[in-house]
Amino acid sequence: MPLSFLIYLKGDSLQALAFHRSLAYCVSVLLLATLAFTARAESRATLEINDEIEIDIVTFGEPAKTGIIWFACRQGEDAIEFAIARRLASKGYQIYFPDMLSAHFQSSLPSNIARIPAAEVVAVIEHIIDNTSAERLFLLAGARAAVPVIRGLADKKLQQMDSKLKGALLITPRIYKTTPDPGSEPVYIDEAGLSIHPILVLEGERTPNRWGLPHLAATLKKSGSRVQTDLIDGVRGYFYLRDYQTPAEREMTRQLDTLIHDNLQKLGAN
């Protein structure tokens, strides 16, 4: 027991003791509540795809009506995606982060992200669909991480399920086979245009890729997806992943949870 507390007890009454007991009680309750919330707000599970591939899935937020499966370029405590996920959780979403790269002992290079096998993406989505209490699920990805999402959406099994999967939000997606040559139409990965789910594409206003939006939308619509596109003012491509951001990009990154929330509404999140 702290010395000051003993001295205080010695010299005073039961009232003081009651006060300190109450204080200790309140602090304990607060601490326990925080710990309980944190534990519920973030959990980890492992999905065994086969004997060799196990995919960790980190989940943020309480069970909710709307779930987000975020195929993120980065994972971990200092990833902006995790910070945004916590804010989305406070807005009433449950967010799932499958760590697709660690399963293959690969670093988060864009080229590695683009090589994630579609079968594993589909297995993760199916697993979450089967185990979530959410009524609807949306896929979320940015930059090259949009490649595995587009590959997953092209999967016939996912398309035939009476699924909770309601669409995908792609933020400054890069699904080119190679950077388009001047004077030539962009060429996308083969699976672009094989999806049927609604897709919303957000592109930076300050990137030449914005001029490819009509072409991208036309491609993604080919098998029946309803495709919407929109520009994000004042930012370049994959703005929230950049080390050197302009003030406008920093501000938009701060508001990324709101941006995601608002655009999921457009996809029918609520």
Added chain:
Amino acid sequence: MDFYRHLIFSLSLVLMGQQAQAATGQLKEYWGDLTSPEIELPDLQGRQHSLTDYRGNVVLIQFWATYCTSCRTEMPTMNRLIKKMRGKPFKIVTVNMAESPGQVRQFLQEVPVDFPVLMDSDGSTLSRWKVFAAPANFILDKRGKIIFTLYGEIEWDSDEMVSRLNALSEE
């Protein structure tokens, strides 16, 4: 562990950005379906420019933007190229990718240029020219036909480039 993953990711983004904006430029013969697209645009001072005015010259057309770091780097080399090609039928025309006059003026104060900067304020010209990356370059022969394209950063005043442009201007 997280630190190293992020370091690798950041480096890869830098590389991806450089690849996207500054893939080492190589002239590519153009086999696309743009035959002789027109450009009718005003410059920053409001003077109208037409590509047909440049017929009889080899023309380097560059689509660029102030946010494109490669554009900033290579514009001085384009200034030097003009000097090296002086007296030859060779012109440079650049088209800004739908930015505001204020943004372009501020950029040009930092990077002064010796060639026309045309303003494609609604992006319709660059859409017609199928430009989806910056800088996007086209080299037209004296008849206005696209013969080469080049995407990415390059030193325009290199001996090799000057020699190729010289050869084209003498055809």
